[in-house]
Amino acid sequence: DAKTTQPPSMDCAEGRAANLPCNHSTISGNEYVYWYRQIHSQGPQYIIHGLKNNETNEMASLIITEDRKSSTLILPHATLRDTAVYYCIAANTNTGNQFYFGTGTSLTVIP
Amino acid sequence: GAVVSQHPSRVICKSGTSVKIECRSLDFQATTMFWYRQFPKKSLMLMATSNEGSKATYEQGVEKDKFLINHASLTLSTLTVTSAHPEDSSFYICSAHTGRWPDTQYFGPGTRLTVL
Numbered sequence: 001d002a003k004t005t006q007p008p009s010m011d012c013a014e015g016r017a018a019n020l021p022c023n024h025s026t027i028s029g030n031e032y033v034y035w036y037r038q039i040h041s042q043g044p045q046y047i048i049h050g051l052k053n054n055e056t057n058e059m060a061s062l063i064i065t066e067d068r069k070s071s072t073l074i075l076p077h078a079t080l081r082d083t084a085v086y087y088c089i090a091a092n093t094n095t096g097n098q099f100y101f102g103t104g105t106s107l108t109v110i111p
Numbered sequence: 112g113a114v115v116s117q118h119p120s121r122v123i124c125k126s127g128t129s130v131k132i133e134c135r136s137l138d139f140q141a142t143t144m145f146w147y148r149q150f151p152k153k154s155l156m157l158m159a160t161s162n163e164g165s166k167a168t169y170e171q172g173v174e175k176d177k178f179l180i181n182h183a184s185l186t187l188s189t190l191t192v193t194s195a196h197p198e199d200s201s202f203y204i205c206s207a208h209t210g211r212w213p214d215t216q217y218f219g220p221g222t223r224l225t226v227l
Contacts, residue, residue: 036218043115043204044218045218046213046215046216049213049215096160096168098160099145099155102154103154
């Protein structure tokens with residue numbers, strides 16, 4: 001079963017930062033937080049993941065709260081191509097790494 | 112990044128026939144591959160975990176005799192939908208676990224199955 005909850009939809013103005021929240025209050029100590037996005041009729045695309053520390057890559061930043069019960073994915077300068085469904089997943093790479101997807105957040109970037 | 116391919120991208124078949132979908136990791140070896148199904152406007156649902164050289168592990172409610180999975184090599188896993196029916200029409204997506212940094216799953220582009 002999915003261990004994360006996300007708002008079903010969000011809008012963001014083009015060029016502004018998109019902040020997508022995720023709640024994972026039951027996450028265990030050895031589970032990572034993964035973020036993927038899916039554009040219509042395509043396979044999910046990996047964005048970023050982390051365990052405890054905040055992470056940043058060329059696509060996004062991941063902010064994980066100190067108690068690890070929630071996180072926020074930040075797209076610093078949203079473009080129209082960032083319109084997609086964003087999934088937050090909690091998974092343990094040491095025990096098979098199965099991903100159980102929740103319903104995700106449908107992000108619409110508005111011109 | 113790691114690349115995963117699927118073939119075919121789209122298939123239409125008649126009810127009662129079997130359909131095979133291939134999933135390949137193109138630039139890395141994947142000891143573990145996963146199969147998902149996604150219905151319109153729904154999220155991805157994990158069907159099974161496939162480990163190279165061993166039997167697949169199916170999620171609860173997924174019929175192993177209907178969805179045959181073979182993972183014969185470190186770069187290829189196949190899903191065969193046997194005796195397909197219209198309710199099996201769906202978007203089937205595979206993923207492969209890299210086992211190296213960033214130690215995550217990379218997904219294929221998906222296969223759209225339509226059973227008439």
